[in-house]
Amino acid sequence: MNALYKFLNNLEVIDIVNVFSLTICFYLFRFYYKHFTRANPLPGPLPIPLIGTFEIFRAHIDIDAWFYKLTKQYGQNGIFELNLIGNRQIVITRAEHVNKFMSPPSEENHRKHLMRTANNGLLDVFDLEFKGVGLNHNYNFWRFNRQIFSHAIKTACLSDETVKIVNKLFEEMTNHWMDLRKPNENSAIVDSAAWMRRFTNDFISVITTGNRTFAIKNYHHKLKTNEVTEEIMESEEFVECISTFFDDNQMIFIPKLLRPFPLISGRVNKMVNTLDYVYKRLVERIRKRRKEVEKLANTSNFDPSQLKNDLLTSMVVANTPYETTPQKNVDPSLLRPMTDDEIRGIMFDAFAAGTDTKLLEEIETVFRDDPNRPLTMEDLNKLRYCEAIIKETSRIRPTVSMVSRFLDQTDEIAGYKWPSDLLFIMYVRGINNNPLYWKDPDTFNPDRFYDLSSVENQHKFAFSMFGGGVRTCLGRNLAMMEMKILLASLYRKFDVELVDMKAPLDVRTSTVTICKHLDVRIIPKYQNTQ
Numbered sequence: 001m002n003a004l005y006k007f008l009n010n011l012e013v014i015d016i017v018n019v020f021s022l023t024i025c026f027y028l029f030r031f032y033y034k035h036f037t038r039a040n041p042l043p044g045p046l047p048i049p050l051i052g053t054f055e056i057f058r059a060h061i062d063i064d065a066w067f068y069k070l071t072k073q074y075g076q077n078g079i080f081e082l083n084l085i086g087n088r089q090i091v092i093t094r095a096e097h098v099n100k101f102m103s104p105p106s107e108e109n110h111r112k113h114l115m116r117t118a119n120n121g122l123l124d125v126f127d128l129e130f131k132g133v134g135l136n137h138n139y140n141f142w143r144f145n146r147q148i149f150s151h152a153i154k155t156a157c158l159s160d161e162t163v164k165i166v167n168k169l170f171e172e173m174t175n176h177w178m179d180l181r182k183p184n185e186n187s188a189i190v191d192s193a194a195w196m197r198r199f200t201n202d203f204i205s206v207i208t209t210g211n212r213t214f215a216i217k218n219y220h221h222k223l224k225t226n227e228v229t230e231e232i233m234e235s236e237e238f239v240e241c242i243s244t245f246f247d248d249n250q251m252i253f254i255p256k257l258l259r260p261f262p263l264i265s266g267r268v269n270k271m272v273n274t275l276d277y278v279y280k281r282l283v284e285r286i287r288k289r290r291k292e293v294e295k296l297a298n299t300s301n302f303d304p305s306q307l308k309n310d311l312l313t314s315m316v317v318a319n320t321p322y323e324t325t326p327q328k329n330v331d332p333s334l335l336r337p338m339t340d341d342e343i344r345g346i347m348f349d350a351f352a353a354g355t356d357t358k359l360l361e362e363i364e365t366v367f368r369d370d371p372n373r374p375l376t377m378e379d380l381n382k383l384r385y386c387e388a389i390i391k392e393t394s395r396i397r398p399t400v401s402m403v404s405r406f407l408d409q410t411d412e413i414a415g416y417k418w419p420s421d422l423l424f425i426m427y428v429r430g431i432n433n434n435p436l437y438w439k440d441p442d443t444f445n446p447d448r449f450y451d452l453s454s455v456e457n458q459h460k461f462a463f464s465m466f467g468g469g470v471r472t473c474l475g476r477n478l479a480m481m482e483m484k485i486l487l488a489s490l491y492r493k494f495d496v497e498l499v500d501m502k503a504p505l506d507v508r509t510s511t512v513t514i515c516k517h518l519d520v521r522i523i524p525k526y527q528n529t530q
């Protein structure tokens with residue numbers, strides 16, 4: 001002890017500087033030694049010590065554009081790597097390599113590599129770790145929630161009522177557009193991105209809770225009168241919060257260790273506050289619905305078929321005596337009622353995920369009998385070219401451009417043997433635009449999805465829009481239905497023109513790509529379109 005005291009006492013500033021410099025040199029040497037001797041080295045940007053690849057930390061970075069550039073630079077063999085604070089992430093850009101993650105579940109793979117994020121992330125800070133379906137990091141909770149969500153959403157997808165809701169909201173929205181026309185003008189200029197955010201929010205709210213948020217009506221009122229009432233503020237804040245979550249949701253991949261860092265902490269706190277607000281609003285709705293169900297159930301002549309048909313009611317009564325269509329062939333351990341927190345997790349998923357020539361010929365053929373009649377479920381099946389347009393748009397610019405899976409055991413992927421605890425990112429946009437599978441990938445050509453022979457000859461993972469395998473999108477049928485009705489209804493009644501053809505697309509990407517603003521001119525085709 002004495003010797004140590006003497007030693008420290010005799011130290012001079014220069015010695016401290018030397019020790020400090022030596023430590024840094026040692027750290028640098030060790031960092032790059034480990035980097036250059038890593039297993040299966042792949043091409044990718046050279047990492048910076050402590051930070052890894054810096055780009056990810058830049059606020060407002062267009063992650064998707066950056067990944068697209070990296071794919072061109074490093075993805076020739078369909079696989080490259082990034083480093084995030086010492087964590088390796090493997091990016092896949094070829095269809096052949098996604099088999100183990102995207103294949104339909106089998107006895108052998110139904111539990112393998114199922115999680116989307118690493119074990120050391122921030123999911124618990126955002127209260128998402130054991131909640132909902134999309135980001136749930138616990139196999140048993142995820143399975144329970146997915147089972148109930150999928151049972152509840154099936155009813156919505158098969159129901160004529162859902163088609164009627166989209167028709168009604170569309171009519172209301174377009175009436176508002178026409179109302180916003182300047183005096184003596186036939187067409188209206190609208191920010192289609194802002195309107196679509198409100199449309200999808202209103203739609204998913206009816207599907208999940210049976211009640212509207214009136215986001216469309218409130219937005220119209222705000223634009224028309226410049227007046228911001230409490231109701232408008234609330235509905236607008238809810239829409240904005242969902243947007244904020246998507247703006248920065250790459251935060252879910254940040255290791256927890258980094259939370260206190262200045263570039264990170266502000267963004268994490270903003271996300272926590274945003275989610276807190278959304279969670280509170282959702283729990284209020286759940287409690288209200290529970291009371292309504294209980295009140296009804298306590299009446300003497302109660303019949304479960306009197307209950308509402310929406311997702312929230314289905315979840316409140318799931319596995320209780322009030323359920324009208326009990327789940328069949330389900331593991332008995334999944335047959336318990338849901339808690340408020342569990343329902344809130346699923347509702348958050350639904351709100352977050354649910355909150356967007358030949359076509360004209362097809363529309364004309366389908367609606368030849370009456371161009372103004374509401375669209376029906378039967379029409380939907382005939383709108384094949386409309387579906388091809390949606391797929392081709394999603395091929396070129398997928399809404400979800402990255403799908404991740406966490407390797408939970410050693411496995412062979414893309415011809416390499418990998419250790420466990422490694423994050424894989426399937427870069428969907430890279431695969432969807434890879435010239436190996438698509439001739440002239442930059443050319444917009446919906447025939448690729450219309451011509452059945454070319455679809456059959458395509459690699460089964462060369463295009464993916466809703467992911468695949470055990471964790472494939474639960475809302476895919478509902479989303480496709482909503483998009484087809486919207487597209488067909490829009491072009492049936494209106495001509496649509498971009499206001500500024502030269503303006504760059506105002507998109508914000510994290511793992512999801514969202515259009516922030518897009519002015520279009522809406523021109524009614526018929527005089528009687530109000």
Ligand code: HEM
Pocket residue numbers: 133134135146149349350353354399400403404465466467468469470471472473474475476478479
């Ligand atoms: C155009 C609209 C949509 C697109 C492009 C889309 C795309 C996706 C993708 C790519 C995934 C990841 C799949 C995977 O990991 O393999 C996903 C997951 C999911 N989606 Fe969607 N989605 C859409 C709409 C919806 C809607 C409307 C809902 C609900 C009402 C929904 C609910 C979900 C859920 C719950 C998951 C998580 C499934 C799980 O982790 O088990 N999605 N979606």
